Amino acid sequence: MAGETTPVPAADNRPAGAQAKAESRRAAPHTVPARDPHSLAESVRDAALAALLAGVLGFFFIGLRTDIAPGGLTITTRWTALVVAILVVFAGRLALNLFVFRTRRPVTGRLAAGAAAGAPQLATAAKWLMRGLFVFALVLPFFFITFVPGRDRQFIDLAILIMTYIMLGWGLNIVVGLAGLLDLGYVAFYAVGAYSFALLAQHFDLGFWMALPLAGVLAAMWGLILGFPVLRLRGDYLAIVTLAFGEIIRIVLLNWYQFTNGPDGISGIPKPTLFGLELKRGEGGFADVFGLAYDPIHRFIFLYYIIFVLALITNLVTIRLRKLPVGRAWEALREDEIACRSLGINTRNTKLTAFAIGAMFGGFAGSFFATRQGFISPESFTFLESAIILAIVVLGGLGSQIGVVIASVVMIGGIEMLRNIGFLSQVFGDGFDPVQYRMLIFGLAMVLIMVWRPRGLIATREPSVALKEKKKIGADLVAQGEGH
Amino acid sequence: MDAAAETGGAVARWDSDPVLTVEHLTMRFGGLTAVGDLSFNVGRGDITALIGPNGAGKTTVFNCVTGFYKPTEGRIAMRHGPGRQQAALDALTNSGARWRRSAEGAVFLLERMPDHEIAHRAKVARTFQNIRLFGGMTVLENLLIAQHNPLMVASGFTVGGIIGLPSYRKAEAEAIDRAAYWLEQVRLTERADDPAADLPYGAQRRLEIARAMCTGPRLLCLDEPAAGLNPRESAELNALLKYIRDEHDTSVLLIEHDMGVVMEISDHVVVLDYGVKISDGDAAFVRSDPRVIAAYLGVEDEEEIDVAEIKQDVDQVARRTPRSDAAGDGR
Numbered sequence: 001m002a003g004e005t006t007p008v009p010a011a012d013n014r015p016a017g018a019q020a021k022a023e024s025r026r027a028a029p030h031t032v033p034a035r036d037p038h039s040l041a042e043s044v045r046d047a048a049l050a051a052l053l054a055g056v057l058g059f060f061f062i063g064l065r066t067d068i069a070p071g072g073l074t075i076t077t078r079w080t081a082l083v084v085a086i087l088v089v090f091a092g093r094l095a096l097n098l099f100v101f102r103t104r105r106p107v108t109g110r111l112a113a114g115a116a117a118g119a120p121q122l123a124t125a126a127k128w129l130m131r132g133l134f135v136f137a138l139v140l141p142f143f144f145i146t147f148v149p150g151r152d153r154q155f156i157d158l159a160i161l162i163m164t165y166i167m168l169g170w171g172l173n174i175v176v177g178l179a180g181l182l183d184l185g186y187v188a189f190y191a192v193g194a195y196s197f198a199l200l201a202q203h204f205d206l207g208f209w210m211a212l213p214l215a216g217v218l219a220a221m222w223g224l225i226l227g228f229p230v231l232r233l234r235g236d237y238l239a240i241v242t243l244a245f246g247e248i249i250r251i252v253l254l255n256w257y258q259f260t261n262g263p264d265g266i267s268g269i270p271k272p273t274l275f276g277l278e279l280k281r282g283e284g285g286f287a288d289v290f291g292l293a294y295d296p297i298h299r300f301i302f303l304y305y306i307i308f309v310l311a312l313i314t315n316l317v318t319i320r321l322r323k324l325p326v327g328r329a330w331e332a333l334r335e336d337e338i339a340c341r342s343l344g345i346n347t348r349n350t351k352l353t354a355f356a357i358g359a360m361f362g363g364f365a366g367s368f369f370a371t372r373q374g375f376i377s378p379e380s381f382t383f384l385e386s387a388i389i390l391a392i393v394v395l396g397g398l399g400s401q402i403g404v405v406i407a408s409v410v411m412i413g414g415i416e417m418l419r420n421i422g423f424l425s426q427v428f429g430d431g432f433d434p435v436q437y438r439m440l441i442f443g444l445a446m447v448l449i450m451v452w453r454p455r456g457l458i459a460t461r462e463p464s465v466a467l468k469e470k471k472k473i474g475a476d477l478v479a480q481g482e483g484h
Numbered sequence: 485m486d487a488a489a490e491t492g493g494a495v496a497r498w499d500s501d502p503v504l505t506v507e508h509l510t511m512r513f514g515g516l517t518a519v520g521d522l523s524f525n526v527g528r529g530d531i532t533a534l535i536g537p538n539g540a541g542k543t544t545v546f547n548c549v550t551g552f553y554k555p556t557e558g559r560i561a562m563r564h565g566p567g568r569q570q571a572a573l574d575a576l577t578n579s580g581a582r583w584r585r586s587a588e589g590a591v592f593l594l595e596r597m598p599d600h601e602i603a604h605r606a607k608v609a610r611t612f613q614n615i616r617l618f619g620g621m622t623v624l625e626n627l628l629i630a631q632h633n634p635l636m637v638a639s640g641f642t643v644g645g646i647i648g649l650p651s652y653r654k655a656e657a658e659a660i661d662r663a664a665y666w667l668e669q670v671r672l673t674e675r676a677d678d679p680a681a682d683l684p685y686g687a688q689r690r691l692e693i694a695r696a697m698c699t700g701p702r703l704l705c706l707d708e709p710a711a712g713l714n715p716r717e718s719a720e721l722n723a724l725l726k727y728i729r730d731e732h733d734t735s736v737l738l739i740e741h742d743m744g745v746v747m748e749i750s751d752h753v754v755v756l757d758y759g760v761k762i763s764d765g766d767a768a769f770v771r772s773d774p775r776v777i778a779a780y781l782g783v784e785d786e787e788e789i790d791v792a793e794i795k796q797d798v799d800q801v802a803r804r805t806p807r808s809d810a811a812g813d814g815r
């Protein structure tokens with residue numbers, strides 16, 4: 001019966017009547033020709049507008065200045081400064097218009113195109129960079145002792161600092177990069193780890209190696225405590241609550257004087273021992289036992305290897321977790337929580353494990369921080385620390401292990417290196433102190449990187465398993481999870 | 485409206501051996517009753533279609549069955565093992581527990597269980613109307629995530645996996661084999677290592693079904709699986725669903741607007757309109773039910789319909805689609 005198909009008349013899709021008129025009206029060219037936004041005149045006009053705006057705002061902010069004088073405020077006028085500000089705005093806007101905003105071939109366009117084309121090569125380069133960095137990290141203290149004997153202590157200390165941030169970055173990467181839960185209070189776990197060790201050492205006389213696992217467990221517990229209230233939160237709310245959590249921990253540490261010694265901090269935190277040997281001068285110390293001449297550098301080398309091994313463990317565990325069902329569930333959670341639930345994944349437990357394991361590594365790093373410094377106070381655990389750790393993760397590329405390393409070296413090492421930009425004072429004259437400008441330079445560098453590579457330095461995702469061959473997944477396909 | 489009575493006295497197969505029983509299901513959102521006092525059965529080994537005009541409450545029923553909504557009233561019972569298991573079900577209802585295992589099988593009260601437990605324990609899998617794949621993960625990873633719970637046990641809840649127990653490696657290899665099997669069934673083996681978001685639309689639909697099947701479900705709930713598919717893809721979907729029904733111990737409950745698909749593959753059709761069941765029976769029965777025709781064509785008063793004429797129109801429309809070759813058997 002279905003053999004004889006009724007011919008369906010071909011639909012006449014051409015509009016007729018009022019519809020046709022309306023469409024022709026819409027299709028008609030605009031009667032007023034649009035001005036060419038790329039012309040020089042337009043650039044100048046736009047710059048003049050910006051200068052006018054700067055003039056209006058600057059009249060109050062720059063042109064007038066009030067000073068406290070006997071009998072009230074006095075107003076002084078600073079017309080020269082105002083004119084300079086207006087000219088700077090005009091020139092700057094004009095330059096941007098001519099080279100970036102209102103030109104047919106903006107300089108930044110070439111930059112972005114170059115970046116897109118270079119993505120696969122960058123991934124291969126990252127692989128070799130990873131191996132190179134690992135070998136370098138392995139021999140780092142001896143490298144500095146051999147090649148910069150005068151400043152080896154300073155460099156090894158900096159390497160320890162960078163390595164601590166790498167470890168923190170890797171720990172936070174589990175929560176933010178894999179599970180996609182934005183955590184602005186990660187420093188809280190760092191603080192819990194540090195104070196756990198300090199207090200355990202003070203009250204129970206525990207050494208570093210005994211306290212380390214306990215600090216990790218306590219931090220993980222606090223990770224769960226943070227995890228429960230934020231389970232149902234998404235987006236901005238998640239970020240705000242985690243931020244508040246970080247501040248709560250710091251303020252409690254600051255105000256619970258009887259327990260934490262408040263703003264005075266805890267001093268005399270024991271140094272780590274090497275199988276019971278203390279790295280101290282004199283009888284029974286490490287140098288004495290091995291018949292070496294005592295040198296304070298030994299302690300720095302030892303501390304470096306402790307944090308190196310801790311960071312390495314963090315990395316290996318994370319890499320392994322990614323290939324386990326729990327790691328895949330974290331990433332699935334980042335991609336789509338509802339689909340996870342429809343597949344029988346307990347999203348509550350999965351989120352809590354992410355918070356707990358991330359917090360545990362933060363706790364380990366905190367313990368190490370306490371033993372390295374010998375003194376801790378709430379000052380060390382401000383929001384700025386959370387922000388720096390998060391910036392390392394985001395800048396490196398969410399979920400990328402090697403990205404965290406590069407970002408830590410650039411951010412922490414970079415800030416320190418900017419202290420050495422003495423050559424700039426030769427350019428700008430003797431009164432110029434470049435160290436004062438390092439945060440500005442640093443901020444600019446960060447803005448540029450985020451413009452150039454908005455998803456971080458290493459933005460591709462490596463699949464955890466493959467049937468035939470592993471192909472990198474572009475960042476545009478990978479979800480970022482909650483709160484980004 | 486008793487389906488048994490209308491199909492000629494004998495008790496219908498889906499009433500004597502149901503895998504899922506929905507009884508007096510009511511779902512209210514504020515003052516709006518999306519589903520009102522709905523009862524139906526899904527037969528074991530059947531493909532059951534839930535159809536109805538837009539806004540009839542089909543997806544709400546789905547969300548209640550799979551635990552995404554908590555129903556306002558009613559009982560939703562899922563059974564593993566044959567028969568109605570009425571005694572076990574009544575005992576479970578009175579006990580306040582969520583499920584009960586017995587020699588005959590097991591019964592689950594889905595309205596008491598959270599969504600992930602329904603998928604994990606009651607073995608009800610679902611797909612979504614707007615496809616929900618893990619876009620940034622590969623096709624194979626999508627299928628492994630579906631096997632999360634058995635793999636989690638095999639990895640010793642992560643501890644064994646971190647220290648690298650061989651038993652986990654074996655379990656993972658088996659999971660990959662199972663994923664490869666389903667990739668073969670949905671013809672996506674070649675795309676196994678590509679990100680799911682890169683697949684064309686039809687392939688994403690098939691992948692979502694394969695992912696749901698990787699959870700090893702007893703009941704597969706599909707929310708408009710044929711939406712946006714071309715006729716060839718629809719025909720393939722029909723074959724796949726029949727294969728799932730015949731070769732795996734899986735019953736299928738589907739929401740569908742494409743009547744070609746519904747009429748061809750459904751063993752049992754339930755029709756909803758305004759949250760109320762208006763017809764229940766096999767495809768042929770539902771197709772000729774004047775209430776269904778009225779609901780679809782929007783006629784106010786049933787008395788005014790010339791049933792014969794409308795049937796003629798419906799047949800004419802159905803004939804234009806190639807699928808009705810098989811659908812129109814016997815009439």
